[in-house]
Amino acid sequence: MISIKMQxxxxxxxxxxxxxxxxxxxxxIHGAENVFDFSIGNPNxxxxxxxxxxxxxxxxxxxxxxxHGYMNNSxxxxxxxxxxxxxxxxxGTAFTQNNIxxxxxxAGGLNVIFKTLLNPGDEVITxxxxxxxxxxxxxxxxxxxIIISPNTIDFQPNLVEFKEKITPKTKAVIxxxxxxxxxxxxxxxTIIKLAAILSEKQKEFGTDIYIISDEPxxxxxxxxxxxxxxxxYYANTIIGYSFSKSLSLPGERIGYLVVPNEAADFENIISxxxxxxxxxxxxxxxxxxxRVIAKCLDAKVDLETYNKNRELLYNAxxxxxxxxxxxxxxxxxxxxxxxxxxxxxxxxxxxxxxxVVSGAAFGCPGYVRIAYCVAYKTIEKAxxxxxxxxxxxxx
Amino acid sequence: MISIKMQxxxxxxxxxxxxxxxxxxxxxIHGAENVFDFSIGNPNxxxxxxxxxxxxxxxxxxxxxxxHGYMNNSxxxxxxxxxxxxxxxxxGTAFTQNNIxxxxxxAGGLNVIFKTLLNPGDEVITxxxxxxxxxxxxxxxxxxxIIISPNTIDFQPNLVEFKEKITPKTKAVIxxxxxxxxxxxxxxxTIIKLAAILSEKQKEFGTDIYIISDEPxxxxxxxxxxxxxxxxYYANTIIGYSFSKSLSLPGERIGYLVVPNEAADFENIISxxxxxxxxxxxxxxxxxxxRVIAKCLDAKVDLETYNKNRELLYNAxxxxxxxxxxxxxxxxxxxxxxxxxxxxxxxxxxxxxxxVVSGAAFGCPGYVRIAYCVAYKTIEKAxxxxxxxxxxxxx
Numbered sequence: 001m002i003s004i005k006m007q008x009x010x011x012x013x014x015x016x017x018x019x020x021x022x023x024x025x026x027x028x029i030h031g032a033e034n035v036f037d038f039s040i041g042n043p044n045x046x047x048x049x050x051x052x053x054x055x056x057x058x059x060x061x062x063x064x065x066x067x068h069g070y071m072n073n074s075x076x077x078x079x080x081x082x083x084x085x086x087x088x089x090x091x092g093t094a095f096t097q098n099n100i101x102x103x104x105x106x107a108g109g110l111n112v113i114f115k116t117l118l119n120p121g122d123e124v125i126t127x128x129x130x131x132x133x134x135x136x137x138x139x140x141x142x143x144x145x146i147i148i149s150p151n152t153i154d155f156q157p158n159l160v161e162f163k164e165k166i167t168p169k170t171k172a173v174i175x176x177x178x179x180x181x182x183x184x185x186x187x188x189x190t191i192i193k194l195a196a197i198l199s200e201k202q203k204e205f206g207t208d209i210y211i212i213s214d215e216p217x218x219x220x221x222x223x224x225x226x227x228x229x230x231x232x233y234y235a236n237t238i239i240g241y242s243f244s245k246s247l248s249l250p251g252e253r254i255g256y257l258v259v260p261n262e263a264a265d266f267e268n269i270i271s272x273x274x275x276x277x278x279x280x281x282x283x284x285x286x287x288x289x290x291r292v293i294a295k296c297l298d299a300k301v302d303l304e305t306y307n308k309n310r311e312l313l314y315n316a317x318x319x320x321x322x323x324x325x326x327x328x329x330x331x332x333x334x335x336x337x338x339x340x341x342x343x344x345x346x347x348x349x350x351x352x353x354x355x356v357v358s359g360a361a362f363g364c365p366g367y368v369r370i371a372y373c374v375a376y377k378t379i380e381k382a383x384x385x386x387x388x389x390x391x392x393x394x395x
Numbered sequence: 396m397i398s399i400k401m402q403x404x405x406x407x408x409x410x411x412x413x414x415x416x417x418x419x420x421x422x423x424i425h426g427a428e429n430v431f432d433f434s435i436g437n438p439n440x441x442x443x444x445x446x447x448x449x450x451x452x453x454x455x456x457x458x459x460x461x462x463h464g465y466m467n468n469s470x471x472x473x474x475x476x477x478x479x480x481x482x483x484x485x486x487g488t489a490f491t492q493n494n495i496x497x498x499x500x501x502a503g504g505l506n507v508i509f510k511t512l513l514n515p516g517d518e519v520i521t522x523x524x525x526x527x528x529x530x531x532x533x534x535x536x537x538x539x540x541i542i543i544s545p546n547t548i549d550f551q552p553n554l555v556e557f558k559e560k561i562t563p564k565t566k567a568v569i570x571x572x573x574x575x576x577x578x579x580x581x582x583x584x585t586i587i588k589l590a591a592i593l594s595e596k597q598k599e600f601g602t603d604i605y606i607i608s609d610e611p612x613x614x615x616x617x618x619x620x621x622x623x624x625x626x627x628y629y630a631n632t633i634i635g636y637s638f639s640k641s642l643s644l645p646g647e648r649i650g651y652l653v654v655p656n657e658a659a660d661f662e663n664i665i666s667x668x669x670x671x672x673x674x675x676x677x678x679x680x681x682x683x684x685x686r687v688i689a690k691c692l693d694a695k696v697d698l699e700t701y702n703k704n705r706e707l708l709y710n711a712x713x714x715x716x717x718x719x720x721x722x723x724x725x726x727x728x729x730x731x732x733x734x735x736x737x738x739x740x741x742x743x744x745x746x747x748x749x750x751v752v753s754g755a756a757f758g759c760p761g762y763v764r765i766a767y768c769v770a771y772k773t774i775e776k777a778x779x780x781x782x783x784x785x786x787x788x789x790x
Contacts (some may be wrong), residue, residue: 001603001660003514006667013670042465051463052454059447068446068644070437102649104499104677111676119398136674141398208396249463251649251682253499265396272401274406279531281506282499286681287646304695 005139020187023355030353033231036382038370039330041180043088043248045301045373051247052293057343058288067288073278074104074270075256075285079294082309083256086297089358091229099260101273104252104283106216106242110137110174113212113257115276117146124212127157128363131180131214141258143171150364155184155325155334155378166201172200172210177227178217181362181369182334185221188228193233208264216255217330219300220284222307225328233386235262238269243293245331246300254289311376313379320387322393331373334359337381338393342368349391352385378390404531415775423694425748431777432690433765434750436575436726440696449690453683456741462683467604468673469665470651470680472498474689475666478651483690486624487714489608494655496668497680500628500648501611501637503672505532505569508633510671511664513538517566519607522552523758524729526575538566545759548731550579550720554588561596567605568593573612573623576757576764577729578722580616590629603690605657612725613647614695615642617702619721630657638688640726641695649684701702701726704767708774715782716789726768729754733788737763747780 028033048091058067065160074080080097087095103109110217118124118141126134128150134156138145151158157175173194177186186194198209213230218241221227231237259270277284284290313333315325323336337345342358342365346367349368359367372379397405414434421430453462469475473571475492482488498504513519515537521529523545533540541560543729546553568589572581581589593604608625613636617624620783626632637650654665672679679685708728718731734739737760744751744763753761767774 001662001665002511005514006511006671009670009674010663010666013516013666040465044460047459047463054460055450055454059450063443064447065439065643068442068646070435071644103538105677107678109676114398122398131676137676140675230552248460250465251463251679252487252579253681255680268397268402268405271405271408272397276401278502279404279528280535280675281502281504281532282677283502283648284646284650289681339611356535358565 004392006310019355022350025332026350026353030328034381035353035355036378037355038372038374038382039357041371041375043245043250043301044375045248045305047248048296048299048301050209050296050299051249051292054292057147057289057295058291062129063143063292069287071180071284071287073284074274075100076290079290080180082294082297083293084157087258087302093229093231095258095260098270099258101257101259101270101277102194102290103240103257103277104253104282104285105244105255106283107133108253108285109240109242109255109257110212111140111280112273112276112282113240114138114141114143116272117171117210123169124168125162125165125170125173127175129155129179129181129359130363131176131365133367134174134359144361146170147363152336152364154172155179155182156186156190157194159190159197163201165196168205169202170207174211174212174214176214178221178329180330181332181349181359182325183330183332184325185225185227185328187265188226191228191230191233191362192341198236208236210238213237213239213304215239216242216245220303220306220331222310223302223328227329227334231258231260231262235260236264237309238263247293247296248301249289250320252286252289256285306373308375309374309379313370313372316383318387320390323391331371333370333372334367336367336369338390340366342366348389352389354382354385354389405446414750417745418441418696419489421486421745421748423576428459428749429776430750431773431780433767433769434752436724436766436768436790437620438640438643438645438696438768439770440643440700443691443694444580445691445694445698446642446644446687449687450683452690453686458688462686464681464682466682468599469669470681471682471685474685475670477692482653486627488624489654490580490653493665494653496652496654496665496672497685498650498652498672499680500639500650501609501635503677503680504635504637504652505607505609506535506667506672506675507677508635509533509536509538510675511667512566512605516564518562520560520563520565520568522570523555523757524550524574524576524754526571528754541565542758546760547731550577551581551585552589554558554585554592555756558590558596559594561592561604562601563602565602565604566594567607568785569607569609572607573616573722573724575725576611576752576754577720578727579720580622580723581618581679583621586628588621588623593629593631603631608632608634610636611640615698615701615726616724617705617779618723622724626653626657630655633658641687642691644684647681647684649680649688651680656785671707674785686726701768703713704769704771704774706773708765708767710779713779715785717781717785726766728767729759729762730763731762732783735761737761740774744786745786749777749784754758
């Protein structure tokens with residue numbers, strides 16, 4: 001009785017649910033404190049104090065009808081102006097409120113932009129490993145996701161294969177840096193080359209190809225690593241941002257899209273995205289949190305929370321013999337499994353009460369994603385299990 | 396460069412924008428206080444005090460990681476349980492948290508349920524006059540909206556035509572009571588007949604046909620009018636609710652779906668709706684406001700704010716000679732235009748600085764919708780214009 005497409009979703013969804021149930025089952029047997037769940041990217045750094053301070057300030061001083069009321073589907077004008085100014089101050093850009101559309105998180109923003117751009121059969125390219133939800137977001141609008149195979153040397157995009165796979169039907173390229181699941185930041189060198197390839201192909205095919213830069217992890221970068229701001233390298237860039245990680249507000253669903261004036265068909269994109277936000281049922285980004293983030297544009301979570309986890313887990317795993325590159329961003333390690341079949345590795349890990357996600361979910365088999373946005377103690381307690389695991393496999 | 400579907404949207408969207416711009420232009424000429432905008436259903440009753448009290452309480456006592464964090468895509472279990480209990484207390488139903496899915500407003504909920512149910516070409520029936528966004532919500536999933544012509548005697552659904560238009564492809568019927576734009580509450584007699592027709596047709600065709608009851612105005616009912624709870628009359632009922640009007644929180648995007656155990660394919664619907672909420676990019680209903688509404692389930696806005704407006708505007712318009720039924724719910728009057736062409740009437744109204752919406756937008760030409768969720772003073776000041784308008788037309 002449910003739709004055919006959703007029947008397929010329910011069937012594949014049951015695999016994830018089974019894992020979740022397995023976690024609960026293990027917790028009942030061994031106690032929740034002895035089950036090490038590295039499967040979910042749920043931020044564990046606490047939101048900056050500025051967030052609740054902003055909420056209180058707004059409730060005390062602002063007009064409540066306006067705080068909780070409707071506004072333009074693109075968001076409050078003053079909030080969008082504040083967001084634009086903040087980006088300009090950080091990256092030397094020249095955006096105004098007209099370039100900003102407030103969205104229900106990055107997930108909402110990506111759906112809005114795909115609804116805006118895609119005709120059935122249009123191709124969207126992404127680089128493995130990639131956030132698995134892109135499959136669904138593109139399919140929602142009958143587009144086709146074209147996956148470029150992973151470069152497992154350093155997890156920078158495989159630009160040779162990329163160039164070969166661009167066709168006249170390529171409408172967009174979606175990238176995600178710092179990357180989920182690899183934690184890698186795409187280098188400026190990568191971005192320059194990628195932009196050059198796209199410019200060449202646009203000319204060859206007489207088409208416009210948009211880069212959609214999905215940036216929920218922009219602020220989660222360690223060692224003062226720079227994350228290039230894409231619109232400075234390529235005119236047809238659209239940026240999807242989220243405050244889920246920078247302010248640890250994933251449940252509040254607040255983010256934005258940036259559409260630069262320089263993007264081809266700018267006027268229509270921004271008008272259509274405004275309408276798409278409405279007709280897809282988002283209507284507008286949650287109103288109180290629009291006002292909140294406008295007051296918190298300079299705040300961010302304490303990165304040291306994640307960095308300590310990163311150092312502990314990375315150094316330990318490498319010392320045990322695991323192969324993994326040290327990521328400069330996000331809060332994931334993407335680890336080569338010591339046996340080829342990573343699904344089997346996930347099963348073995350469970351015998352140590354360790355839950356990790358198979359790389360196949362990210363288009364990169366032979367790897368697992370370990371989300372280290374967990375308590376430091378959880379990592380400490382899980383390490384003996386990781387050690388025993390690779391030793392047992394090595395025997 | 397934008398998609399073909401969105402090109403059409405941008406073109407028709409420009410009409411609404413033109414009206415908005417016209418309002419701004421009039422405000423510049425005559426002063427905002429002398430322009431009477433009855434075009435938008437933006438609640439003007441202030442949110443009950445319970446709302447901000449709940450926010451403060453939550454920020455002071457709850458775990459902030461949990462307040463702003465991810466949860467099950469269907470929403471917090473305790474919030475869903477509280478919503479279920481509140482419905483049970485009011486309507487004698489027997490729902491549990493398993494029947495409730497928290498959504499990004501009713502608009503989000505309707506998109507989730509259409510995504511869940513519709514295959515391309517499936518038909519969804521609605522009764523004119525109807526909320527125009529249904530066109531888009533159904534089209535988003537390649538369904539076809541079948542419109543039953545209005546019964547302008549009392550604005551109860553036209554059940555004769557309804558029965559004729561049900562086909563083996565009818566997947567759902569979407570109703571909205573209290574109705575936007577007519578303000579009419581579908582009577583218990585209507586609901587009983589409607590359910591009987593559907594039961595008969597389900598048997599005839601061997602199909603399941605769902606009633607989707609869109610209920611953002613359930614709490615906005617005057618004169619102690621009863622709004623029948625649909626699931627008590629028909630098993631295949633799915634309810635979409637929103638707190639936008641009951642608590643004046645339209646910007647916060649918070650609502651829920653109810654899927655009763657008795658609905659055919661219940662297990663799959665609830666699983667698929669959970670997944671649809673995620674993959675459409677909602678991910679989850681905003682987390683703080685989930686917790687807020689759980690504390691405000693017995694609160695509602697002061698209905699007298701709207702009722703006073705209703706009495707003033709209805710009595711005045713009827714005394715001037717306008718034809719209109721007195722609505723028992725929502726905050727709209729649906730008025731027969733004294734000239735047949737209601738678009739022309741809208742233009743004439745503008746000469747009196749009065750903005751109203753053409754009935755064609757709701758599938759009911761020859762009428763206009765007047766949203767009276769405005770300041771009492773706005774109505775008082777607009778009345779001479781309404782009077783002059785019908786007098787001039789009558790000449």
